[in-house]
Every structure is written in structure tokens, then in C-alpha cells.
Amino acid sequence: MSRWCASAAKANRDTATPTTQVAVSQGTATHQAFYLGYNGPKKSWQFMTTTTEAATTTYPVALGGPAPAAGTWTHLTGVYDADTEVMSLYVNGALTGTADRNATPVYNASGPPTVGANITVGSTSPYDPLTGAVSDVRTFPSALTTAQVKAVYANS
Template sequence: MAAVGLARARSGGTTAPSALPAASGTGGAAPPPACPSVTSAAATGTASTPVLWWRFGEGAGSIACDASGSGNAATLSAAAGWRPGSPGALQLTSGGYAAGSAPAVRTDRSFTVMAWVYLTDKRAPHGVLSQPGEVSSGFVLEYEKPADSWRLIMPRSDSAGPEVDGPSSASPPALNTWTHLAGRYDADRGTITLFVDGTADESVPHASAWAAAGPIQAGRTWYDGAWTDRFAGSIKDVRAYPQALSTAEIATIARDTRPA
């Protein structure tokens, strides 16, 4: 369903400068390590090639490689850590996050973003992925507390309190279990679609796309000129594609990459 406006409770928001929210300080941009590209059709689960791929399998250090070969490595904040054991994942329990050094996709063109998530708390909204603009985000993939649902939102403008469009999941998210989330914007059709565990859950119109040029984020949301909605749990296998993947491709990735 489409939504006009977005009322939310803030959690862990930190005001940033009025300029484009640069990834700096803890969780900010850093010189990327020598990250070899491991992209292949077999490795990614689809013939399409991602332009961002954070596997979050490093298990140590403060840098997560971009396995797509694009060089958009993620820097972990001081409060971010690594999930022990297998599967490896980014673990966020105390307001931590991971920030890229550049945008992953053009949010005014077709794109697909996705991640495996392990939610451990429902007491507040929790951002999974977002790409900031000046004041708002071009897209936000999140847990929405008021509706107790997964949601993909795309604001209609880069402004405070923007009107938004956003499909929601039909069923409440399950805690302490791995769930595959994917968000797809199809610019040709003017629609955004939320996928949960490889299945299209809801699709809504979106006719007011704009380009958010900030660095992609995992575990927090840029909204009304502040960082908010820190994630609680674990995130792994973050991918971004510069096109609207087919429903079959998204289903294949979700099926073939489920954490053990």
C-alpha cells in the first residue's frame, strides 16, 4: 500500500551536518583494502552482475570488502562487530552500522537491493539498508515498528517529512531467524516491490524518483537530516544491482544463498 508521510519513533538518531552526509569518523569512508573480485554467475546466483556485494564474512577488522569489484568497501563503526561462528555476518547490537564510500545505485533509475537479515528486536524501527540524499534517503529497506512489518520506502522528494511510497510485508517478521529481503524499483513501470524470502509481497506505484548521491549504509537510516533507526541483529550478503531483477532471479538468489 502507498503511504503519504511517514510517522516514526526515532532510535539512536545522530544529527549530521546540513551538507551531504559524508561517511566519516566511526563508520565513515576509509581507503578500501585490496579486495579481490569474486563475482561470477555461479557465485551470485544470477546472470546479472551486482555493482555492490558485501558478504560480511571477514570475521575480523573494521573493513568489509566489496566482492563486486566496484571498490565500494564498507567501514564498520566502533559499535559494529562480527557474528561469531558460521555463517559470518555483520552484527549490530549497540547502535553500530557499516557505511560504504559511495552510492551503490542510481535511485532515479531501475535498481534492486537485497540482504539476509537476522532481527533480534521489535521495540523500535530498524533500518537494514539505505542510501542518503541531502535530507532524506532515496530508498530505505527496514523493519517498520508501527505496522510490525518489513517495508521498502522511497520518498517522493529529498525533503523533511517527505511523502513516501512503500510496499509492506503481509506477515509480521519473525525474530531470531534468517530472512531474505529484496527491494526492486522498476523505473519503466514506475513501481516498487518488496520481496520476502524470494517471494513478491507487495508492489506499489512510485512516480517521483530522484537521485540520492550519498554512500550506501547498512544498519541505519538517514531521515529528516539525522541518522536513525539503528538495526538490531545481524546482516549479511548485501547486494545491489543497477537494474530491476526479474522475480525468478530474486527467488533464485534467496533460495541458493540461505545461511546454513
């Protein structure tokens, strides 16, 4: 993905298990360049990135939205804007969280986007699977405005 990016997906969790569950991600050799999904321990949707390929990376995360009920479709959009270095999470078209500035995101991921789990490059073992369904996944080569996110949500 480029330094300006956005990803959107609809997620429907079958169960309310308190685990991390990923709707869409893109792997690097060591971590994930980004992922959109559910943070079970925090009972919140999240858009997370990494700052480096090193083992000591930090994970800036934008959290937001209510804990979803099992069997409910939720539209997620994660946006990273390199001009402001801000990560934003939109849930059902509304801005629900932003992250501290991430000046060094790992957006040169060598892995393809992955739907329904995390996976690192070269691995055949996905982890953090979403127990449910994912639909209408979209990636964009530039950051979306709030109005654009609302339009994507309205047309999904």
C-alpha cells in the first residue's frame, strides 16, 4: 500500500468471543502493515499499523465504535493520511477513533491484502481469524475524506 491509503470492509462476527478478529490486513515479513478488525480485550473495532519491521515495533491503533452484537454487519474503514500522519477509524460511516501520529508506517508491505485473518509474508498459517463473514472489501490508493468514507458506506 502507498503512504496514503484507505481500506474498507463489512464484517459480521458469528460469535461474541473476546479475541482479536481481523477483517482485512496486509502482511509484511514480520508484522502487518495494517489491519482492520475487532479488538476483543478492548471490546472495540480497531485500525492498527506498525512502525517498523523490527521486533521492537510499536503498534499505533485507532479504536472506536460499540462492541458489535454477534450476527450484525458492521462497515469498517481505516484511513492513513501521510500529510497529517493521522490514522482514522470509521465505523458505519462515522469517525469513531484516531491514533497518535504514525510518522513511519510500514506501508511498503510485500504481502497481498488478506481477508478474514492476519498472515505474514511467506507463512501459510493465518492467525486472528474472524469468526463470521467479510464482504465488500475495498482498498484505495489515497486517503479518503470523511465525505468519501460516508459515500463508500452508503453504497456498500
